[in-house]
Each structure stands twice: as structure tokens, then as C-alpha cells.
Amino acid sequence: xxxxxxxxxxxxxxxxxxxxxxxxxxxxxxxxxxxxxxxxxxxxxxxxxxxxxxxxxxxxxxxxxxxxxxxxxxxxxxxxxxxxxxxxxxxxxxxxxxxxxxxxxxxxxxxxxx
Amino acid sequence: xxxxxxxxxxxxxxxxxxxxxxxxxxxxxxxxxxxxxxxxxxxxxxxxxxxxxxxxxxxxxxxxxxxxxxxxxxxxxxxxxxxxxxxxxxxxxxxxxxxxxxxxxxxxxx
Numbered sequence: 001x002x003x004x005x006x007x008x009x010x011x012x013x014x015x016x017x018x019x020x021x022x023x024x025x026x027x028x029x030x031x032x033x034x035x036x037x038x039x040x041x042x043x044x045x046x047x048x049x050x051x052x053x054x055x056x057x058x059x060x061x062x063x064x065x066x067x068x069x070x071x072x073x074x075x076x077x078x079x080x081x082x083x084x085x086x087x088x089x090x091x092x093x094x095x096x097x098x099x100x101x102x103x104x105x106x107x108x109x110x111x112x113x114x
Numbered sequence: 115x116x117x118x119x120x121x122x123x124x125x126x127x128x129x130x131x132x133x134x135x136x137x138x139x140x141x142x143x144x145x146x147x148x149x150x151x152x153x154x155x156x157x158x159x160x161x162x163x164x165x166x167x168x169x170x171x172x173x174x175x176x177x178x179x180x181x182x183x184x185x186x187x188x189x190x191x192x193x194x195x196x197x198x199x200x201x202x203x204x205x206x207x208x209x210x211x212x213x214x215x216x217x218x219x220x221x222x223x224x
Contacts, residue, residue, distance in 0.1 A: 002158075090157070102147075105156035
């Protein structure tokens, strides 16, 4: 158990819909990272927040957005969903401001778009 | 940009030793990391190399050659529970994020 929690575990929705994925980092960690993992693919970095501020952006679509709240939990919002958005979405946390190689991953949210 | 190459699949026998290679191309290299991911599970950090040489952590070792843009993960005394996907990852100075390879699926057979 990494100490990172994600909800929900599974999400099934239809194309065109909007969903919100939630992540709580490990106690004391200020950085939160979001990743997308499609079938048989590696982890694609989406975005990083540090202490409430966006720190780094990866291959995140304009239909996706994220934020980190004062209590440090983070939410990833996915809108106008397409079939291709079906994937595992992981949140990771670390206690460093910059990119760190040691990130602690949550159990993930499996999103299925029908 | 950056790219990472690692074999897609490796099969090895329980008790044996297996090496998973990773070659990388990146601008502004910091170091090479390795993560393990069991089916349906979360990636778990295994090791990190910033300097040339071998880092050992129990049954797992990781090696880096910066001049060759190459590294490997060495798993010894393989156990069935080592069956998982193994990802190498680099930190890209330009993009300021961790970039993962597509992973090597290791299957340990009796």
C-alpha cells in the first residue's frame, strides 16, 4: 500500500459524458502527478501539481483538466469522453517540487467509455 | 524529445537470472529509473541510477552506462511473483517530467 488513494476504482460511462477522478496523496506529499495507461501501453504523463499550482504539463488533451485543492487532494476532469479515453488513470505523489524519479502510485481508476 | 526502447516480452525460469535492457534518447538526461507493475496493479518504484555503474537492492540490481545511453535491470533468483511488467523511465530536463518506456512483460515459468 503506497498511501495514495484513488476513487472510484472503476468507472463506466458513455461517449460525450464528463467524469471526475479523485486522488489523495500520501501524507506530507505536496506533488501530485496524473498518468494515463492505455491497453498494453506505457504510462503517459498528463500533468503535475505542486502545493496547489500546476507545475508541469505533458500530453494532456484540452478536454482534460485537473486541479489540486488546499487539502492537497487532486481531481482530474475528463469531458466530452471518447472511446479512446478508455484507460487506467493513475495518480502518483512525491514530496518534492521538481520532478522526482521516486513517485508513489495509487491503485488507479479504470475508465471504460462505451 | 525522448524515446526509450526495451524488449516487449521476456520469459525466464524460476530460480534463474534475467536481464531487461533499456536504451534511451533524451535531451538533458538526469537518471534512469525502473518500476514494476503487476497485472491490474499500480507501478512500484524499484531503483534509480544517476551515475554509471551498478546499484544493488536485494535480488534486484540496476546498471547504467551514460556514454552508451543504456541501462538494464537484473533480477536474480527469480520467483513466480516476479512475473510482472517492468518499465524503465527517464527524467527529461527539457519537458520536466518522467517519461516511461512501453514496458517489458516478464513471465517466470516453473
